[in-house]
Amino acid sequence: MNEQELQRLVEHISITIFRKPFRHRASFNRRLKTTGGRYHLGSHDLDFNPLVLELHGMEELEKVVKHELCHYHLHLEGRGYQHRDADFLNLLKASGGSRFVKDLRQAGIVAPPKWLYSCSACGQMYPRKRRIDLKKYVCGKCKGKLKITG
Incomplete structure (x- = not known):
């Protein structure tokens, strides 16, 4: 689906479901990561995450469109x-839009831990994505001192 088809879809849903015209711009935005769509208060434009269509299909995209049109x-x-x-909640229920988008994280794509800590007393390993303050945290198993391993 391209931008023009998305624009027509949003206009069609707006007229048929809400009985009001959509007079602004609808577009795909690949920078959206965890949300299905976004309404811009200043410009009144709508952005949609193309992953919704790719991962979950047209039916889920239509629910997200209804949500943003609310x-x-x-x-x-x-x-x-x-x-x-x-x-908002009443209109969303009446229109059949979804309250939350289905999971957009692609299965199997997980960032490896950047930091690896180990306990100097018992050897327990703690892989972490973020760095931690070694003065503030201790081993959860034996309360020993932590050190950076990798």
């Missing part, structure tokens, strides 16, 4: 458009 229409009407607002 933000869009409620914000333009001056009603509660945030996730916690009753207006």
Whole structure:
């Protein structure tokens, strides 16, 4: 699906489900990592994560479009458009949009730990992605002193 097809899809869902036109821009944004879409308060444009379509298909993308259109229409009407607002939750339920996007992390792609710590007393290993303060933390097994191994 390209940008023009996405724009037409968003306009179609807006007219058929919400009975209101979508007059701004919808586009794919590959920089989105954990969210399915994003509504821009200033420009009223919508961004969508292309991974939703690639990993979960058109049905899930349509649910994300409905979710973002709920933000869009409620914000333009001056009603509660945030996730916690009753207006948003009611419109989301009525439109059939999803509250949360399905998992977008691709299975098997996990960053290896960058830091490896070991206990000087019992030898317990602690692989970590982030560096830790050795003055602040001790071994969870024996309370021994930690040291950087790798």
